[in-house]
Amino acid sequence: MxxxxxxxxxxxxxxxxxxxxxxxxxxxxxxSIVGPSGAGKTTLLKLFLAEEKPSTGAxxxxxxxxxxxxxxxxxxxxxxxxxxxxxxxxxxxKTVYENIAFTMxxxxxxxxxIEQDVPHxxxxxxxxxxxxxxxRELSGGEAQRVAIARALVNEPDVIIADEPTGNLDPVNTYxxxxxxxxxxxxxxxxxxxxxNKGIIDSLGKRVIAMERGRVIRDDRSGKYxx
Amino acid sequence: xxTKEMFLTKLKRxxxxxFFNFWRNGTVSLASVLVMMVTLSVIGxxxxxxxxxxxxxxxxxxxxxxxxxxxxGAAEADILNxxxxxxxxxxxxxxxxxxxxxTLAAFKERHANDPSILAALDELGENPLGxxxxxxxxxxxQYASVxxxxxxxxxxSSGGITIIDRINYFQNKTAIDKLSALINAADRLxxxxxxxxxxxxxxxxxxxxxxxxxxxxxxxxxxxxVGASTAYIQGPFVVVGVIYGVVAGVLTLLLFLPIxxxxxxxxxxxxxxxxxxxxxxxNFLEIAFTIxxxxxxxxxxxxxxxxxxxxxx
Numbered sequence: 196m197x198x199x200x201x202x203x204x205x206x207x208x209x210x211x212x213x214x215x216x217x218x219x220x221x222x223x224x225x226x227s228i229v230g231p232s233g234a235g236k237t238t239l240l241k242l243f244l245a246e247e248k249p250s251t252g253a254x255x256x257x258x259x260x261x262x263x264x265x266x267x268x269x270x271x272x273x274x275x276x277x278x279x280x281x282x283x284x285x286x287x288x289k290t291v292y293e294n295i296a297f298t299m300x301x302x303x304x305x306x307x308x309i310e311q312d313v314p315h316x317x318x319x320x321x322x323x324x325x326x327x328x329x330x331r332e333l334s335g336g337e338a339q340r341v342a343i344a345r346a347l348v349n350e351p352d353v354i355i356a357d358e359p360t361g362n363l364d365p366v367n368t369y370x371x372x373x374x375x376x377x378x379x380x381x382x383x384x385x386x387x388x389x390x391n392k393g394i395i396d397s398l399g400k401r402v403i404a405m406e407r408g409r410v411i412r413d414d415r416s417g418k419y420x421x
Numbered sequence: 422x423x424t425k426e427m428f429l430t431k432l433k434r435x436x437x438x439x440f441f442n443f444w445r446n447g448t449v450s451l452a453s454v455l456v457m458m459v460t461l462s463v464i465g466x467x468x469x470x471x472x473x474x475x476x477x478x479x480x481x482x483x484x485x486x487x488x489x490x491x492x493x494g495a496a497e498a499d500i501l502n503x504x505x506x507x508x509x510x511x512x513x514x515x516x517x518x519x520x521x522x523x524t525l526a527a528f529k530e531r532h533a534n535d536p537s538i539l540a541a542l543d544e545l546g547e548n549p550l551g552x553x554x555x556x557x558x559x560x561x562x563q564y565a566s567v568x569x570x571x572x573x574x575x576x577x578s579s580g581g582i583t584i585i586d587r588i589n590y591f592q593n594k595t596a597i598d599k600l601s602a603l604i605n606a607a608d609r610l611x612x613x614x615x616x617x618x619x620x621x622x623x624x625x626x627x628x629x630x631x632x633x634x635x636x637x638x639x640x641x642x643x644x645x646x647v648g649a650s651t652a653y654i655q656g657p658f659v660v661v662g663v664i665y666g667v668v669a670g671v672l673t674l675l676l677f678l679p680i681x682x683x684x685x686x687x688x689x690x691x692x693x694x695x696x697x698x699x700x701x702x703x704n705f706l707e708i709a710f711t712i713x714x715x716x717x718x719x720x721x722x723x724x725x726x727x728x729x730x731x732x733x734x
Contacts, residue, residue, distance in 0.1 A: 244646060246646070266650075266651070267650075270648045271648065272648075273645075274648035278647070284639070284643045284646075287640070288442055289441075297644070297647070297649075298648075300434050300649075301647055301650070302648060303431075306430065345647070
């Protein structure tokens with residue numbers, strides 16, 4: 196379903212972010228990508244979302260090369276992928292409700308659907324009492340749960356979580372990981388990048404380890420270190 | 422939903438978001454509106470300065486006339502004959518006749534404070550002045566043909582000799598031409614200056630709006646990543662730009678009320694008959710249309726141009 200075909204990314208200053216990376220991810224998988232900072236994890240995700248173009252190689256989603264998509268198909272593709280970032284990236288001038296509604300509006304959903312789904316998904320991440328707050332009024336854990344709700348609301352095929360627990364304390368980290376696990380159990384593919392050994396070990400799912408732009412290990416059993 | 426319904430829903434959402442963003446970014450909005458007000462004031466200035474210069478040009482043109490002075494010995498019948506023929510010319514608006522005695526009386530009155538001239542007149546014993554015909558044309562450009570008519574043989578007396586002493590058109594012509602050239606030059610210079618100022622302040626307004634969008638650049642990339650289309654991201658920013666323009670336009674128009682009222686005394690003294698306040702009130706709709714339309718265009722275009730850069734993701 197997701198296929199990286201011999202992908203390399205070299206930046207104009209000659210620094211190599213990715214080197215000949217090949218792997219595939221099946222539907223409904225939960226995959227963690229681990230490795231030290233600068234290993235290429237974030238570049239990998241940016242290439243998947245077509246925020247950046249690979250220097251060589253190609254990235255496929257289902258049958259199509261994501262870098263060959265037209266503008267319209269690109270927007271449709273991105274709506275099938277829910278994103279969760281380390282720094283939350285909520286829209287600061289919108290309330291919690293509006294942040295989530297915006298994603299649905301962008302996908303062209305009707306007002307009725309929005310009124311029905313937003314409270315539902317906020318209930319799922321246990322934030323029904325913060326509907327009309329602005330992001331600056333939320334704690335880190337709450338903000339991240341809003342971000343997850345936003346990623347979920349369009350019922351995406353894939354959720355990508357880029358270091359989602361990087362700014363969170365252990366309790367909130369645990370909550371976020373539990374939510375991601377629940378999402379995966381309901382049938383959504385989850386791709387998670389993290390430094391956190393504890394998370395990986397507790398998940399027991401597939402782990403792709405990266406170092407200096409290469410995949411050094413792809414382990415079905417799920418340990419941070421082999 | 423049908424395509425049309427979807428379009429209307431999206432339009433409604435874009436406009437609503439625009440209003441929310443304008444209101445929630447209060448400080449930024451205030452700054453942008455103030456900068457925009459400067460721009461729109463300069464644009465308003467173009468309209469006012471044009472009107473002031475036009476009025477003074479018209480005023481000057483109304484002051485132009487031709488005086489035909491006859492030789493003292495000219496017969497009144499000949500003069501009245503010329504007057505009649507002048508009146509029959511299509512270019513001529515009004516001809517007034519002043520007899521020798523009236524001319525003398527006017528001359529004495531003008532020099533009432535100058536005893537030496539009056540004494541010299543007394544010494545002469547007889548009236549040295551000729552009768553005068555004062556001619557006003559319908560349009561200043563027609564004086565030349567009126568003067569030409571007088572210069573040609575049409576105005577000879579019955580005896581075949583000329584009875585016209587002098588025609589002051591040719592003396593005044595140079596001064597009049599110079600003055601109108603001066604006003605025209607001032608008009609053009611003023612226009613160029615205001616256009617220059619307008620361009621500068623437009624660039625400043627554009628940059629201010631660009632900054633407000635720069636602040637939102639992370640937001641824009643997030644919108645992109647959740648799959649929002651270009652129009653859907655751009656729309657609210659354009660709406661905000663339009664709101665800046667309308668609000669700044671209305672405030673500028675309100676601000677012009679006390680300013681022109683205060684200036685009206687100055688302009689009325691300086692330019693006889695021109696009251697900038699009543700000019701503003703009389704031409705309010707036109708000025709309001711120009712200023713608000715300029716505001717809307719500057720706001721919308723700045724937003725569209727500024728946001729393009731951040732939509733490439």
